[in-house]
Amino acid sequence: MARSPSIxxxxxxxxxxxxxxxxxVVIASGTTSLIxxxxxxxxxxxxxxxxxLNLRRKIPSDGTPCATIEGNFHVILLLVWLLxxxxxxxxxxxxDYLIMGHKIRDPLQLYHWAAFVIHFAIMLTGVALIDRYKxxxxxxxxxxxxxxxxxxxxxxxxxxxxxxxxxWTR
Numbered sequence: 001m002a003r004s005p006s007i008x009x010x011x012x013x014x015x016x017x018x019x020x021x022x023x024x025v026v027i028a029s030g031t032t033s034l035i036x037x038x039x040x041x042x043x044x045x046x047x048x049x050x051x052x053l054n055l056r057r058k059i060p061s062d063g064t065p066c067a068t069i070e071g072n073f074h075v076i077l078l079l080v081w082l083l084x085x086x087x088x089x090x091x092x093x094x095x096d097y098l099i100m101g102h103k104i105r106d107p108l109q110l111y112h113w114a115a116f117v118i119h120f121a122i123m124l125t126g127v128a129l130i131d132r133y134k135x136x137x138x139x140x141x142x143x144x145x146x147x148x149x150x151x152x153x154x155x156x157x158x159x160x161x162x163x164x165x166x167x168w169t170r
Contacts, residue, residue: 009066011059018052036105074134081130085123092119 025048032041069075092115096102
């Protein structure tokens, strides 16, 4: 059974999603603070809470329709690309530790900055290509819908039913 390309986003749905996100951020921030022995990661807990409050304020009490991921191929493509970029970054971090012996608390070297800039440039290039593809594909779909709309509108054209002795011209 095919899923609907849109859902009704309610405040209760936002509460469930944002509670999950807040718990994950609390765990990640707490773990990072313990590992690095740095309390500067703890204020990150406020980010999902502020986002949560903002979403609750913007969503009407009866809900609002929202497109699903299944209804938008470009979002799926973007998420897969960003997951691949994140995986490559984690692999680079692991190889840096295993091969180069660089610990996470050690100061960054020049090759770290070069790898970051190259990785970030590749990531942004992929996002730009996906965005370009997204802008090109709906145009083709819109053109096809326009052709279909013109064909069907010719059938219901009132001029087809007018007597031929009038001034109506095609």
